[in-house]
Every structure is written in C-alpha cells, then in structure tokens.
Amino acid sequence: MFLGLVKPSDGQALVLGVPTGDVEIRRKIGFLPEDFRFYTWLTASELLNLHGRLCGMTTARLRERVPALLDLVGLTPHREKRLREFSKGMLQRIGLAQALIHEPELIFLDEPTSGLDPMGRRLVRDVIRAQRDRGATVFLNSHLLSEVEITCDHVVFMKEGEVVASRDLRALPHGEIRVSARVRNFPPKAVAELARWSTNAQLDGERLTLATGSTEVLPDILRHLVAAGADVFEFAPEKLSLEDLFLKIMGEDRGL
Amino acid sequence: MCAWIMAGVTFREAARRKILWTAFLAGLAFLALFGTGMHFQAEHFTRASLPPFVRYQVLSTMLQVGFYAVDLLAVVMTILTSVDVLSGEIASGTIQAIATKPISRWQVLIGKWVGFAGMVAAYVAAMFGGVTAVGYFIGGVLPRHALVSALLVLLECLLVLTITFMFGTWFSTLANGVIVLGLHGLAFIGGWIEQIGAATDTPRLVTVGVVSSLIMPSEAIWRRASFEMQSSFARSFRFSPFSEASAPSLAMVEYAIAYLLVALIIAVYHFDQRDL
Secondary structure (H helix, E strand, C coil), X not given: CCXXXXXCCCCCCEECCEECCCCHHHHHEXXXXXXXXXXXXXXXXXXXXXXXXHCCCCHHHHHHHHHXXXXXXXXXXXXXXXXXXXXXHHHXXXXXXXXXXXXXXXXXXXXXXXXXXXXXXXXXXXHXXXXXXXXXXXXXXXXXXXXXXXXXXXXXXXXXXXXXXXXXXXXXXXXXXXXXEEEECCCHHHHHHHHHCCCCCEEECCEEEEEECCHHHHHHHHHHHHHCCCEEEEEEEEEECHHHHHHHHHCCCCCC | CHHHHXXXXXXXXXXXXXXXXXXXXXXXXXXXXXXXXXHHHHHHHXXXXXXXXXXXHHHHXXXXXXXXXXXXXXXXXXXXXXXXXXXXXXXXXXXXXXHCCCCCHHHHHHHHHHHHHHHHHHHHHHHHHHHHHHHHHHHCCCCCCHHHHHHHHHHHHHHHHHHHHHHHCCCCHHHHHHHHHHHHHHHHHHHHHHHHHHHCCCHHHHHHHHHHHHHCCHHHXXXXXXXXXXXXXXXXXXXXXXXXXXXXXXXXXXXXXHHHHHHHHHHHHHHHHCCC
C-alpha cells in the first residue's frame, strides 16, 4: 500500500509526508518484493541499468553505480549472466541491488534473506546496516526473528493486518527480561520507584511483575524490594528472545 | 520518457526471446511458399498462352489470397505475442518491481502497447511489402491502394492488440486468449453472414453481420482492406472470401478507431485502479 501496489479500501496514509500512491515520491523509495521476479532474459547489469533509468538516473551516474552495487551484492563475476541462469539466492541479491540503485531514503525489504545461505544472510545484514548508517530508513519484513533481532532498531508485530505490539530493540540489546516475584508488605510508593529499572512494574496482590532490559539490574531491583520492607518469597527472572516475545504476543500455533 | 523506456524494453524482450525473429522467419517461409506458387502459376500461363485478362485476374486473386493469409497471420501473431504481457506479469509478480518505480501505471501500459504496436507495424509492413513484391516481380500484378490496405490491416491488428491488453488487465492469460480469439471468431463468422446476406439479398442476415462487426470490428476492417485492394472486376464476383459483396463503409473504419481508443482508455483506467 505504501508503494501504491494495493489501493486502500478506506482512509489515508502518508509516506515520507505525501499520500501513498504518489509517483514522484517513489524516487526516494526502494523495494525488494518477497519473491523477486523479473525479466529473465536480462543480464544482471542490464537489470540494474533498467531500474536506474526508471528511477531517472543519468547514464553517467549508472556507469558508476551499477558496478558498485554488483560488487556490493557479490555478483560482479555474474554481471553479464542472464537472470534465467540465476539461483534463488542470486535473484535475491540482484533484487536487493535494484532496490538500492537510486540510493533511496526509505527501503522496504520483504523477506530479503529467504533463499540465502548464511553468507548471503550476513551480506544482507551488512547492507541494511550500511543503509541505516548513511541515514536511510529500512523496513524489514521477515518471519526470521533471529535476523530481525540482530538487525533492527525497532520491531512491530502485526496480526491480521493490525499492529499488536511494538518494541524498541535498542533499549533492549540483550532481549527483554521478565521478572515475576511473590512479595508481601511491598508499599505502592515503592512500586512506582521501580520505574528506574522498568517501565511496566505492576503489583497485583502479592504478585509483582515487571520487565527490564538487562540482567545487570536484577540485584538492584531485589535490593530495592528488601529495602522497601517487602518479604520476598519468590523472584524469578525469565529472558525472552524476540521469538519468545512473538509467541507470547501472537499465541501458540494451534494448527496441525 | 518512462513510457519510452518500457516500449524499448518490450521491443528488446521480443528480440531477445526470439519472438520477433521467429515471427519473421515464419513470415519468410510463407513468402517463399507464396512466391513459389505464384511463379509456377505465372510460368504455366506463359506456356499456355492464355489471354492476358484471364492471367491478370487469376494472379490478382492469388495475390488476394496472399494478403488474406498475411492478415490472418498478423492477427494471430498479435494475439499470441501479447496475450501474456500484462496478465502474465501480474500473475508472476514481475510487474511489482516495475510498478513500484517512479513511473505511472499508464506509462507502463502505454509503453508496452507502443512497443508491441511498433513490432506489429514492422511485421505488417514486411509481410505486406513481401506479398506485394512477389505479386509484382513474379506475377506482374499489383493490388489497388496497397498502402491504404496495409494501414487498415495495421489498424485491425492494433485493435486486436488493444483488446488483448484491455482484457489482460482483468483476466488470466488463458482466459484472455480465449476471449480475444473468441471475439475475433465472432467477427469472422459475422463477416461471412453479412456477405451471404448481401449476396442473397437477405437484409436480416446483413443486420446480424453488422451487429457482430459492431461487437468486434476486426474482421470488418480486413474486409474494407480487401475491398480497397480489389480490381472492379473482382468486386463484381459478389460472393467469395476476397470479393466483398458487402464492403464495410468508412464509418465502420471510424467506429473501429473509436473502439480502439475507448478500449485503450478502459485498459489504462482498469490497470491503474486494480491491485497488483
């Protein structure tokens, strides 16, 4: 929808400040479809040249940019090979290159690592980081949560087209730590003071739950409980990976 | 500018995938066969020393047969080469990488249309030129108004191309092919019905033929082209595939042009509105 492929049934959305579907704004947007397919009679260099020309790039600029991108995605030895001879991984790589040909400000990558070997996945990670470092925003759509965890700054979970949760992964470099404790005589004022380590501490009867971003602060939290006069019967930290978080949010798959 | 890029890509695709060359080779084979037939017939007439009038009429009819075959080949080639162009790219997802570039969808469609129109024009020109050359150099006969007829056949092919594009924005490749060939078949049989009706003075048959031409005017355009090519003697035959008992009027040609433009507008509109 951001790229104008699908029309909204209702409402309006803005991308880079203009309504979706605007043609000119696409000069600033790059896109790699999930299953990248293109004219298989083209060679890798011809494909990049064609996409560059469609993005309004000059011949001189393309002469410089095409070899650089082929090099970036490791396809220089295959530059004159036709796409019909490419493996799925090679198609993903050339697809990534065409998404970056015009140095877009906003890049949508739909499952960019599917079909790639570990080296290819690492290459995609490096490319994404390089784009981020030059100031571009990269939207990575993936079901490979381990990739997301080590690549992205923010993560948004969607279910049936709706955002059901989001996390700032920069604030949680080691994943999220969930703490469940059974406490007695813990004053509400002290619960509020837990905000130093956690943003979502809650006390329900004797059950205290909170989430934090590092195991390093766990002793401080425990000391705070004791110092506030609480009797601690149980203190159970649990580290949640993005995948755990995903399962927790989405629920277990009840299929099969 | 982007439409021209798409036109160039379409042309290159046809050349690279050998579609263009295969079509031209098939055309050359046809011309060779036609030339051989014309040569033997002309040689026979020379030996048999028949009156020049009979020789001219028979060879002119042969020439007409050649143009009829060219028309059929051109229409079928147009449908076969373009039937997959939009529906196939939509189904495979190839269109996604193009449609997300800074290029309007109308430019994508018009660019591809222009690319195909250029190829069809080159094909019609080559085949018409070839048959005319065979007729002149081997048989010593020339069609009347050859250029007008060639332009009419080109119009017929462009009409079929546009209809194929239009339905390609809605239907799958197979369904699209069935619809367009079916429509052309309807026009074809309608044309025959109209001719039979005119030859036997049956107005209701003529009306059925005219209505079928209004639904799909492709065959009517060929019949006008055929009419333009014929000598007045051939026209007097009243009833044969190549002498037009009921030649479509110029109004039908204008109708076909309007039909083409409307179909192109509908194709652009629907391609622009649909999800890809």
